[in-house]
Amino acid sequence: MAAPTDRREVILREAAELFARQGVAATTVREIADAAGILSGSLYHHFASKDDIVDAVVSTFLTDLRKRYDEVLSAGGDVADRLRGLVVASLETVADHPRATEIYQNDAHRLAADNGYPYVEESAKAVRAAWVGLLEEGRATGAFRRDVPVKVMYPLLRDGLWLTARWFRPTKAYGHEQLAADYWRMFSSGLTAESTAGSAAKARPGSAA
């Protein structure tokens, strides 16, 4: 709208918007074409298939995400610093690709279950390895609590972070930086405290399901 650059870019932008709002399966190529200002047949001059459009949106998002994670992990620092880095990197990725994040959250496992999205599952494993690695390191060094399994910690952090794409709309007064700071406040408290509420917290082995 600001810069009517390439038609391909317009298609990708409008498709991501529709995919995020109504889901991939419920979005038709005619809707995408309408939003991009062309006819449905003309889509196939730019993309080989509908799946190809989904692929372009999601893979751009995943590539960017993994690049940020690699930078955080290779930067070093103590465990809490690196974990905080993952939190910030995740929310920055959400800020840059809000629609793609929603699509990935809603349809990732269906894309992975389908035929031709091998890198989706591979990226999911890499992302999981980054988080679980840090959490287990922090548990081993005593930086994090030991009375909650890592297998429970990780999904809580992951879902809380990625689902921000569904509800968070940044304003001038409260942007993604503030959100990251607040999330980190709650995460660090929740991960480090050994026992603050009236529940008998005894150290248990880190195994679940």
Added chain:
Amino acid sequence: MAAPTDRREVILREAAELFARQGVAATTVREIADAAGILSGSLYHHFASKDDIVDAVVSTFLTDLRKRYDEVLSAGGDVADRLRGLVVASLETVADHPRATEIYQNDAHRLAADNGYPYVEESAKAVRAAWVGLLEEGRATGAFRRDVPVKVMYPLLRDGLWLTARWFRPTKAYGHEQLAADYWRMFSSGLTAESTAGSAAKARPGSAA
């Protein structure tokens, strides 16, 4: 399979399974009928439409959820106890309706955006009111931290809880009760601690977005 009770029950169970796995839009009435052991046309002896099946699954889940929440809120106790009650009630609902929880998480806003699911949006508001009410009460009485807005606290709790339906598979050693206990450990630490990590936490007004 064990007890081939009512065909209607079988249809609902199989439909919920399919809706959760592949999404509502991507599931066809023929798939549902196949899974239930009948032909697609025969579905319409039991249900008026595909939407009617979705409706039956989701509304049962929402009715059960709101009943549990009402019981918790009317039981009384201090703020932390009631909040803990909501956590337990939510995970119990997930345990009883795992597929419906997934469907609701993945497709709720699309159902609400569509035409004929008014109770979905209404239930979402009631659920949100329960959480936000308790969080603000705890913030006012000093039971919970004041340096993170309630509008940020609530989605973190909500998404972390409901998304358990996607990944958590209970075992004999670690069931929903243990999960609820561990979640509450992390929540209570994260909600009450004023500052444990190396971030300058000053009290800020509870406004976001």
Added chain:
DNA sequence: GGGTACGTAGCAAGCGCTTGGTCGGGACAG
């Protein structure tokens, strides 16, 4: 013998995608 629970067959609409053609503008020979 009426009602319930299905099967059978198929319709209208919509799906992703293909095909063949139009049109405008840049490249380039003369």
Added chain:
DNA sequence: CTGTCCCGACCAAGCGCTTGCTACGTACCC
């Protein structure tokens, strides 16, 4: 400077198939 050639970007039309759903027939059971 002009004519022609070409090619990318798009339109118009429609193909084969699937979708949710319907009309009607039938077996069976109280």
